[in-house]
Amino acid sequence: MFHNMFKLCNLEIAKLLREYIVAVGAESYYHKFVPRANKFHPLHFFSSTTDNLDLPANPSCGSFILNAVGIIRAPRGDGKETIVLVTPYNSQNTTYSDAVSLGIGFSIFSLLSHVTWLAKDIVWLAADSRYGEYTTVDSWLKDYHGPAFPGETSRIVDDACFEENNSDSLDHIKVEGHNSYVYKRAGTMAAALVLKVVDKKEEERDSLSIYAEASNGQMPNLDLINIAHYLAVHRQGLRVKIGSIIYFLKASWVKLLGEMLQHITTLAKRLNPKWKFDITSADYVEGTATLASSIYYQALGVPTGSHGAFRNYQVDAVTLEFSPRSSLNNENVRSAFLLKTGRLIEGVIRSVNNLLEKFHQSFFLYFLTAPHKYVSVGIYMIPFGILIAPLPIVAAALFSSNNGSSNKDGSWKWLQAAKVVFLIHLWAMITSLLPYVLLQLPLGTPSSFASAWAAVAICFLLITYLILWSSSIDCGWELLKSVMIVAAAIGLSLMSVINFSTAQIGAMLIVPMCLLVKPARKQTQGVFAKALMLTSNLALLVVAFPPAALLIAKTLFGASGNIDIGDFWEWAQILWSWNSATYMYLLWIHLPCWVLCLNIFLYPCIGSSSKA
Numbered sequence: 381m382f383h384n385m386f387k388l389c390n391l392e393i394a395k396l397l398r399e400y401i402v403a404v405g406a407e408s409y410y411h412k413f414v415p416r417a418n419k420f421h422p423l424h425f426f427s428s429t430t431d432n433l434d435l436p437a438n439p440s441c442g443s444f445i446l447n448a449v450g451i452i453r454a455p456r457g458d459g460k461e462t463i464v465l466v467t468p469y470n471s472q473n474t475t476y477s478d479a480v481s482l483g484i485g486f487s488i489f490s491l492l493s494h495v496t497w498l499a500k501d502i503v504w505l506a507a508d509s510r511y512g513e514y515t516t517v518d519s520w521l522k523d524y525h526g527p528a529f530p531g532e533t534s535r536i537v538d539d540a541c542f543e544e545n546n547s548d549s550l551d552h553i554k555v556e557g558h559n560s561y562v563y564k565r566a567g568t569m570a571a572a573l574v575l576k577v578v579d580k581k582e583e584e585r586d587s588l589s590i591y592a593e594a595s596n597g598q599m600p601n602l603d604l605i606n607i608a609h610y611l612a613v614h615r616q617g618l619r620v621k622i623g624s625i626i627y628f629l630k631a632s633w634v635k636l637l638g639e640m641l642q643h644i645t646t647l648a649k650r651l652n653p654k655w656k657f658d659i660t661s662a663d664y665v666e667g668t669a670t671l672a673s674s675i676y677y678q679a680l681g682v683p684t685g686s687h688g689a690f691r692n693y694q695v696d697a698v699t700l701e702f703s704p705r706s707s708l709n710n711e712n713v714r715s716a717f718l719l720k721t722g723r724l725i726e727g728v729i730r731s732v733n734n735l736l737e738k739f740h741q742s743f744f745l746y747f748l749t750a751p752h753k754y755v756s757v758g759i760y761m762i763p764f765g766i767l768i769a770p771l772p773i774v775a776a777a778l779f780s781s782n783n784g785s786s787n788k789d790g791s792w793k794w795l796q797a798a799k800v801v802f803l804i805h806l807w808a809m810i811t812s813l814l815p816y817v818l819l820q821l822p823l824g825t826p827s828s829f830a831s832a833w834a835a836v837a838i839c840f841l842l843i844t845y846l847i848l849w850s851s852s853i854d855c856g857w858e859l860l861k862s863v864m865i866v867a868a869a870i871g872l873s874l875m876s877v878i879n880f881s882t883a884q885i886g887a888m889l890i891v892p893m894c895l896l897v898k899p900a901r902k903q904t905q906g907v908f909a910k911a912l913m914l915t916s917n918l919a920l921l922v923v924a925f926p927p928a929a930l931l932i933a934k935t936l937f938g939a940s941g942n943i944d945i946g947d948f949w950e951w952a953q954i955l956w957s958w959n960s961a962t963y964m965y966l967l968w969i970h971l972p973c974w975v976l977c978l979n980i981f982l983y984p985c986i987g988s989s990s991k992a
Contacts, residue, residue, distance in 0.1 A: 393471050394446040397506045400486055401450035404493045409564050411447040413519045415511040445516060448506040450489055451566050454498040462501035462566035463732055464697075465489065465725070466517060466574045468509040468686060480708060481577045482506060484718060488725050500733050501566035513686035517574075521689050523563060571604060571732045572690045572697035575725060580703040586717060587619040588612045588724070590751060591699040594691035596961045597678035597879040601696045602743045602754060604732075608700060609751045611727040616720045618702075620751040623677060623684070627935070628669035638664035667749040674748045676933070679881035681960030696738070700725070745880065760884070764876065767887045771869040774895055778862035796855035797863040800848050804972045805867065807844045811837045812967035815956065826946030826953075833949065841975065857899055857983040864976045865894050871969035878961045886965060889929070890973050893920040899983040917981055924974055926966055 394410060401408040453459065467485035469478035489504040507516040580587075590608060592600055612618040628634050638661035645657035677684055683691075690697035702721050708714045745757035779794065814833055823829050868890055876883035897917055922928055927948050934947070955963035 391446050391471075393469070393474070394448040394506065394508065397448035397482070397486070398450075401448065401489070401504070404490045406489070406493050407451040407453070407564060409449055409562055411449050411505075411520050411523065411563065412444055413516075413523070414444050415515055445508045445511065447508055447516065447520060449520075449564070450504040450506075451564055452489070452493050452498065452502040452504075453566075454501050455496055457499045457501060457567075459501060460567040461499075461570045462503050462568065463729055464503045464505065464569055464572035464690070464695075465729070466505045466507055466572065466686060468507045468513040468516070468574070468576065470510050471508045472510045475579075476708065477577045477579050480714075480718070481575055484577065484721050484725070485575055487718070487722055488729070491722075491726065492729070497730070498733060500570055502729070503566050507686070509686075513574075514683060514689055517686040518689035518692070521693060524565060525693055569690070569693070569695040570735065570738055572687065572695055573725065573728060574685060574687045574697065574699040575721075576699060576701045577721070578701055578703055579708065581705070581707070584705070585617065585619050586705050586720060587621055587703045589621045589701040589703065591623070591684040591687065591701065592748075593674075593677040593684045594688035594697075595683050595958060596681045597881050598688075598691040599678070599744060599746065600687075600691065600698055602746055604696050604698055604728075605748075606752070607731050608698065608724070608728055611724050611731075613752075615727060616724050618720065618724070622670060622748055622751050623673040624666065624669035625672045625676065626669070628672055629665060634665050634668055635661060638662070638668075667753070671747055671749045671755070675881045675884065678747070679879065679885050679962060680955075681879055681882065681962045682954060682958045747881075757880075760880075764880070764884055764887060767891055768869055768872055770895060771865050771872075771891065775862045775865040775869070778858045778865075782856060782858045782862070793855045794859050794863060797859040800855065800860060801863045801867050801972075801976065803844055803848055804975055805968065807837075807840055808967055808972040808975075810840060811971070812964070815952070826949040827944060828946075830945045830949035834945075845979075857980050860976070860983075861894070861897065861980055864973060864980075868894050868969070868973045871965075871973075875961070875965050875969065879965075882962045882965050886970055889920075889924040890970065893917075893924050893977050894973065896920065897977045897980050900981055901984065921974070921978060921981065924970070924977075926971065926974075 398408045398410065465485060465488065467481050469482055485504060485506065489502065492498060492502050505517070505520060507513065507520070509516050588608070590605060592605055594600075609620050612620050641659060641664055642661045645659050648655050648657045683689070685699035687697035687699045702717075704713065704717045706713045708717060743754070743756050747755040747760060749755060782793070811833075814836055815829075818829055818832055818836075821832070823832055872883050872887050872890065875886065896913070897920070898913060900914060900917070923932070927945075930948055930951055952963065954960075955966075
């Protein structure tokens with residue numbers, strides 16, 4: 381099967397795969413669709429990723445994608461549940477790793493077609509990923525869960541596109557029929573596994589990388605990751621890895637903290653042997669790098685693989701990426717590698733098959749610190765609550781102090797402050813919609829788009845301040861800060877429900893900035909205190925500025941080269957392309973708070989407001 385893959389291309393690979401599927405006695409069909417160009421549209425932001433795609437005006441036969449799908453009906457099941465196995469490959473540039481992945485996928489599928497213990501149906505999707513793994517899997521899932529209407533171009537394609545090259549096909553590819561393109565379904569999906577093989581040449585032993593992050597910080601049930609980790613380590617002897625940020629692995633200050641913590645735990649263990657404090661410096665460094673990676677990818681809101689498409693339908697899924705220690709060109713190495721990966725996938729499928737119901741007893745909200753360690757929602761919600769707790773307290777204190785020292789009409793000054801905060805947030809919402817207008821213009825490069833975006837946003841902001849100048853002065857900076865803090869607290873609380881990681885990182889930047897910001901010209905007792913206040917305000921304003929945050933993120937991930945203004949446009953484009961809620965947070969909550977803090981910092985302290 382491996383050698384045949386390199387002789388075929390595009391549609392012929394799917395036909396060959398379907399021939400193998402039918403040969404083992406399983407049901408099979410073709411799933412065909414046309415990829416679409418992803419464009420930003422504000423009205424489609426909350427819809428599915430594939431709903432934002434525009435169908436090409438004149439799609440050619442070569443632009444259509446053909447996937448081979450096989451279904452095994454469970455001999456001990458009732459057809460109500462199914463387990464999905466996905467094997468992505470690139471039909472236009474099929475590598476040896478793709479061929480091995482397909483070989484492993486078919487071997488497992490062939491084995492499962494002969495076993496008698498299956499209680500759930502098995503669906504194998506050989507996904508042509510030449511236009512992206514996520515796009516292919518998401519399109520298949522959309523058709524799986526939605527009704528098929530004959531008029532939809534993405535579902536029903538002229539069969540001539542798939543039959544015109546029959547004369548040039550290999551002689552042994554003869555699997556055709558009237559039902560080849562009839563969409564078939566199994567039961568409700570209990571879990572899904574995405575199988576990939578990459579040739580990375582591991583140093584120690586064969587390894588398994590687990591990718592679990594889906595869109596907007598969604599994670600699969602922790603039990604699915606635990607099953608894969610346990611079987612890989614204790615049954616097949618694989619080295620299991622998850623993502624980590626290189627900066628924290630090499631940072632000397634993280635190592636120093638780890639050594640200090642190791643000495644503290646050693647001392648605590650001597651004082652009381654029953655205390656289970658046992659952490660080494662290496663474990664602390666690795667755990668910190670892994671935790672930072674888990675928080676970052678959840679906060680980014682972009683799936684780390686095609687498994688993310690399943691979470692849109694509340695299906696637990698992970699991507700299992702296998703890396704061999706040596707080259708797979710060696711027959712002995714390849715045989716041992718195929719045996720390990722095959723046994724692992726079989727074990728995971730058998731574990732899920734034995735469940736009487738879907739995963740529900742474990743966590744869905746967690747951060748990973750290692751493949752077998754995590755931080756649960758019950759732990760990380762406490763520091764977040766402590767972090768934002770001062771916001772309403774400070775807002776109430778500012779409001780009360782201002783009302784106590786003002787005249788009889790001062791109780792209504794907060795309306796002027798509320799008007800300023802509302803219009804700044806309205807400006808931020810308009811700024812978030814500007815890319816849709818700019819994309820209609822032939823600006824060309826990302827730097828041109830980013831420059832135009834910034835220029836138009838600044839012009840609108842100046843116009844807004846010309847309208848609000850008198851109101852922002854009359855209401856006083858204390859009331860303005862009070863209303864701004866209330867808006868920030870509400871925004872962070874709402875964001876914590878949508879994507880907690882984004883809210884956590886945002887709170888670490890916004891809360892200190894909102895609490896400490898004061899007018900630069902405000903008189904403070906002592907030169908040192910004034911210098912310290914100015915320095916802290918400036919530092920927080922610089923660090924919390926979104927482009928500066930992007931620069932810091934790129935530095936943490938070890939990005940080399942010059943930072944260009946077009947990088948920020950590309951970053952924003954990634955966020956809106958994947959419908960990430962982080963884009964809305966940055967433009968609707970973070971940016972207006974930063975602008976208002978800058979306004980307070982530059983506030984001309986006059987009148988009674990400066991004496992409070």
